[in-house]
Amino acid sequence: MLGLLCLLGARAGQAGDTLAVSGLDELGNPALVQAMLTYYEAEKAGDWETTYALRGPGFARIVPFEAYVRQMELDAEGWELLGIEGRSVGGDGAVVSVTLNFSESLEPAVAARLLGPELAGPELQSGPQRYAQPEVTQWVEQDGQWLALAPGARQHFVFNERLEWDDAPPPPSPPPANGQGE
Numbered sequence: 001m002l003g004l005l006c007l008l009g010a011r012a013g014q015a016g017d018t019l020a021v022s023g024l025d026e027l028g029n030p031a032l033v034q035a036m037l038t039y040y041e042a043e044k045a046g047d048w049e050t051t052y053a054l055r056g057p058g059f060a061r062i063v064p065f066e067a068y069v070r071q072m073e074l075d076a077e078g079w080e081l082l083g084i085e086g087r088s089v090g091g092d093g094a095v096v097s098v099t100l101n102f103s104e105s106l107e108p109a110v111a112a113r114l115l116g117p118e119l120a121g122p123e124l125q126s127g128p129q130r131y132a133q134p135e136v137t138q139w140v141e142q143d144g145q146w147l148a149l150a151p152g153a154r155q156h157f158v159f160n161e162r163l164e165w166d167d168a169p170p171p172p173s174p175p176p177a178n179g180q181g182e
Helices: 030-045 048-053 057-062 065-076 108-115
Strands: 006-009 020-022 079-092 095-106 129-142 145-150
Touching: 030 048, 030 079, 030 095, 030 129, 030 145, 048 065, 095 108, 108 129
Parallel strands: 020 079
Antiparallel strands: 006 129, 079 095, 095 129, 129 145
């Protein structure tokens, strides 16, 4: 995984509140681009309600909102999304795969944990580190809305991996173990 990560600079400057965006218009689908912008701007702002909503009802059935928020807040500590760059788009049936280059700023402790000491050594510990990482994200259009199946884990967002679910109802609860029924 370290091969996917490249050091952009020893120190990140003041990132600000604006998400740097490039290369998305070339992806060819304005509605998909808008969904991506909405998702990543919300992620940058820590607006977990919006990012959760853009994961769709299948995701919500298997990941409770409170657990999602708790984990995303934990995963976002010492991290800031600086920008996204669209690289390529492809499809596999209903799922659209978009390769994005994510630019991020990591606090020294987070950089050491994610990248290892060789890329976040003592000489780099004086401030946030700026990194870029390409990752394939996955999106699907459902009922006229683009949803994020896998918006990019970038080695630290546990719930941004693609989770699988089906549309079947949950299995019935087992009977009580003590033999006392209803």
